[in-house]
Amino acid sequence: MKELTMYKKKITHLLPRICPILLFLARVINATWWLLGMTTTYEKVLQLNSTTYQNFCKNLHYLVEKQQDLCGLNHNVLITVGQGAKMGIKECQYQFRTNRWNCSTFNGIPNVFGEVLNVNSREKAFVFSISAAGVAYSITKACSTGALVDCGCDPHIRARDTKGRWEWGGCSDDIKHGSIFAKDFVDSGEDRDSPDGLMNIHNNRAGRKALRKNLEVLCKCHGVSGSCSVKVCWRRLKPFRFVGDWLSKRYDGATHVKTVQKRRKLRLRPFKNYIKQPSKKDLVYFDESPDYCNRNDALGMLGTVGRLCNQSSYGVDGCRLMCCGRGYQTVLRHVEEKCKCKFKWCCKVLCEKCRYIREDHYCN
Numbered sequence: 001m002k003e004l005t006m007y008k009k010k011i012t013h014l015l016p017r018i019c020p021i022l023l024f025l026a027r028v029i030n031a032t033w034w035l036l037g038m039t040t041t042y043e044k045v046l047q048l049n050s051t052t053y054q055n056f057c058k059n060l061h062y063l064v065e066k067q068q069d070l071c072g073l074n075h076n077v078l079i080t081v082g083q084g085a086k087m088g089i090k091e092c093q094y095q096f097r098t099n100r101w102n103c104s105t106f107n108g109i110p111n112v113f114g115e116v117l118n119v120n121s122r123e124k125a126f127v128f129s130i131s132a133a134g135v136a137y138s139i140t141k142a143c144s145t146g147a148l149v150d151c152g153c154d155p156h157i158r159a160r161d162t163k164g165r166w167e168w169g170g171c172s173d174d175i176k177h178g179s180i181f182a183k184d185f186v187d188s189g190e191d192r193d194s195p196d197g198l199m200n201i202h203n204n205r206a207g208r209k210a211l212r213k214n215l216e217v218l219c220k221c222h223g224v225s226g227s228c229s230v231k232v233c234w235r236r237l238k239p240f241r242f243v244g245d246w247l248s249k250r251y252d253g254a255t256h257v258k259t260v261q262k263r264r265k266l267r268l269r270p271f272k273n274y275i276k277q278p279s280k281k282d283l284v285y286f287d288e289s290p291d292y293c294n295r296n297d298a299l300g301m302l303g304t305v306g307r308l309c310n311q312s313s314y315g316v317d318g319c320r321l322m323c324c325g326r327g328y329q330t331v332l333r334h335v336e337e338k339c340k341c342k343f344k345w346c347c348k349v350l351c352e353k354c355r356y357i358r359e360d361h362y363c364n
């Protein structure tokens with residue numbers, strides 16, 4: 001709330017200047033369904049009941065009509081999409097925790113991340129992909145657990161040949177269903193005939209594709225005294241962190257692209273002709289990123305003043321890059337920790353208390 005009031009104050013000052021920009025932005029950034037993942041909205045969603053959620057969906061002006069329809073299908077759909085958005089935002093903040101832009105969000109503004117995502121940067125590409133993946137993941141899991149009624153476990157996997165090594169059993173995650181729903185919901189706000197829409201649709205798909213790369217097969221043995229004469233296996237999604245790590249690598253290797261007209265249709269092509277054509281799994285972007293060094297309230301950029309940095313790193317988390325050359329301050333902290341723990345028969349663990357001084361470094 002504090003953030004919101006601060007933002008409002010700033011906005012009223014800037015309004016005459018940024019009004020034309022806002023009108024422009026309203027057209028550009030339309031993935032405002034992210035709001036469903038913000039704690040304030042999500043808590044409201046949880047309080048709805050089977051009669052009130054439909055009206056709620058109809059009145060969510062930040063959803064496009066198709067999204068309102070999908071939202072109104074079932075209260076659990078709304079909750080599940082909200083969870084997916086939340087997962088995406090949280091994972092983005094985890095993956096960017098040591099970057100200059102740390103995926104900061106603002107309560108109460110429609111596009112959640114601020115106007116910083118008006119730049120078609122690789123950060124924008126990551127946010128779209130991870131949130132699309134979040135929704136696909138969340139829907140898939142809700143199908144497996146039975147929280148959603150018109151879907152369930154993967155009905156096709158049992159037809160797959162295992163060369164006699166195991167039998168399919170249990171409940172395999174149906175990522176196909178989850179992905180189709182996520183595509184319907186997430187992509188419906190995008191315009192395939194505009195460059196921005198094309199970029200977003202590509203990155204949303206890359207996010208959904210990441211699920212397929214993060215599946216694991218789990219097995220259980222049956223048989224006399226653990227002989228494993230019958231092995232029953234099922235396939236499920238790895239924890240969402242794996243999807244985040246995977247997409248984070250795609251972010252590092254994202255492809256700079258431009259649009260071209262081909263047979264009257266807009267297409268994405270590498271920005272320079274020596275770059276290879278991005279695959280469906282790659283993230284794509286049009287614009288170089290801002291440096292994110294300085295605070296810019298109109299764009300929702302916090303800057304890196306006061307950020308924790310790592311003195312011994314030469315990477316983006318290192319003080320040199322994180323602080324944009326402004327230098328940093330070192331704060332000494334007295335820390336007390338359990339240490340030299342010994343196991344004492346039986347059954348205690350005895351520890352000593354160790355005191356030491358820790359150095360933390362913060363950007364100027």
Ligand SMILES: *[C@@H]1O[C@H](CO)[C@@H](O)[C@H](O)[C@H]1NC(C)=O
Nearest residue numbers: 047048049050051052053054
């Ligand atoms: C749902 O909530 C509304 C308002 O909070 C209440 O009037 C209504 O009786 C509730 N309906 C059910 C089925 O619980």
Ligand SMILES: *[C@@H]1O[C@H](CO)[C@@H](O)[C@H](O)[C@H]1NC(C)=O
Nearest residue numbers: 093097102104302303304307
């Ligand atoms: C991001 O950095 C800002 C300081 O620039 C800090 O206030 C905020 O808590 C950080 N957010 C996250 C999610 O780490």
